[in-house]
Amino acid sequence: MEACDEDPAYVVRFKTKFKEDLASRQEKLNNAWLQIATVLDPRFKDLKCLPKTDREEVWTTLEGMLQQESPRRSSQTHDDGPPRKIISLLQMGSDSESVDEEVQPAVQRYRAEPTIKLEDCPLRWWASHSGAHEKLASLAHKYLATPATTVHCERLFSVAGHIVNKKRSALLSENVNKLVCLSNGLKDDEAQ
Secondary structure, three states: OOOOOOOOHHHHHHHHHHHHHHHHHHHHOOHHHHHHHHHOOOOOOOOOOOOHHHHHHHHHHHHHHHHHHHHHHHOOOOOOOOOHHHHHHHHHOOHHHHHHHHHHHHHHHHHHOOOOOOOOOHHHHHHHHOOOOHHHHHHHHHHOOOOOOOHHHHHHHHHHHHHOOHHHOOOOHHHHHHHHHHHHHHHHHHHO
16 A cells, blocks of 8 residues: 555555555554454464464453452352352452462463364353353453344335435325335235
8 A cells, every 4th residue: 555656646645545544543443352352252262363472461461351350240249148259258368369369270271272163153152161261251241242233224224215216205204104114014924
């Protein structure tokens, strides 16, 4: 995308604007979030997409996140007894000790797991391994959540666009609504 002497003026302007736009998007990109999501995806946890020098930093960040999550979870109460934090303090003597002793082995166990195939679903993997990796599983569900889709909404706009064209531009909004509903009803009948 570097401009060269042979490029016409409009190509140089395009390349310059494209690079500026790409740079502005890169600044807004939340790389830390993407790295944590990548490390929590059992298909890509080897972090081959990152330079080797940056990989260990991502694992350290994950351990830090687990340490922040653990006190919150340990202070929650069970239905059948005292809060976990109190039990943890009684057993271990110190809250910070118990967190450190819980977090590092949890991350090491997860790192020791083999990566899964690209075709496999990471959320299913976490569901089946949530017992072995309880603390990491909650983070994985948070970071690997499936984004909402707008497919249905886009389909409605498409149908409405086919109904309201130049020849039908005088249709009342109520009639457009009725035609869209009829169109959806007809598609449902055809599917059955």
